[in-house]
Amino acid sequence: MSTLTVIDHPLVKHKLTILRDVATPFPTFRRVLRETTWLLAYETTRHLRVESGTVETPLEEMTAHSLPNPAPCLISILRAGNGLVDGLMDVMPEAAVGHLGLVRNPKTLLPEEYYCKLPSEIEKRQVILADPMLATGGSTIAAIDRLREKGVRNLVFLSLLAAPEGVEALQSAHPDVPIFTGALDRELNEKGYILPGLGDAGDRIYGTE
Ligand code: URA
Secondary structure, rough: OOOOEEEEEEEHHHHHHHHHOOOOOOOHHHHHHHHHHHHHHHHOOOOOEEEEEEOOOOOEEEEEEEEEOOOEEEEEEEEEEEEHHHHHHHHOOOOOOOOOEEEOOOOOOEEEEEEOOOOOOOOOOOEEEOOOOOOOOOOHHHHHHHHHOOOOOOEEEEEEEOHHHHHHHHHHHHOOOEEEEEEEEEEOOOOOOOOOOOOOOHHHOOOOO
């Protein structure tokens, strides 16, 4: 069973309250989401490998550590995933970034891919897959299926909020993928929205309806 880590931190809690508030305008939402992602990134990147090398300080040479080559990779599940990837890129500018677009087929209700652009040598990289809302888990599972097909082995998933239904679905489909989230909410409603949640993450980030 994959691990679920709820990143329990006073600043994450405080910022999540701002993000949940229906009165928060989208420019504030965007900024606070970015700040929250910096805090979530600290835990989510704890497993990353570093390589030893040397660095010359102004005083002497020392052994030091850097991210490996090829660098880790961030994958956004479009479009709301970009809201997390923006913050992850701030703290990991060396990371390569891929994008996966998935849309639910209204007949089958299954996620179908409409866009996929992934970095080279993805099978050698440590991958962080990001989507702010782990709701039913359908698009996350489809995204991981795709990444597995491409040979990705080392993978974690980051969301801002998660519903128990999505966590369960993801854990049973991909028991080896660790899940990181800012909060575990109560449940999904009949339309697949997380309760209490924050509404549609994409709309809240981009000011759309
Ligand atoms: N996607 C969202 O943006 N919000 C939800 O509550 C569920 C899925």
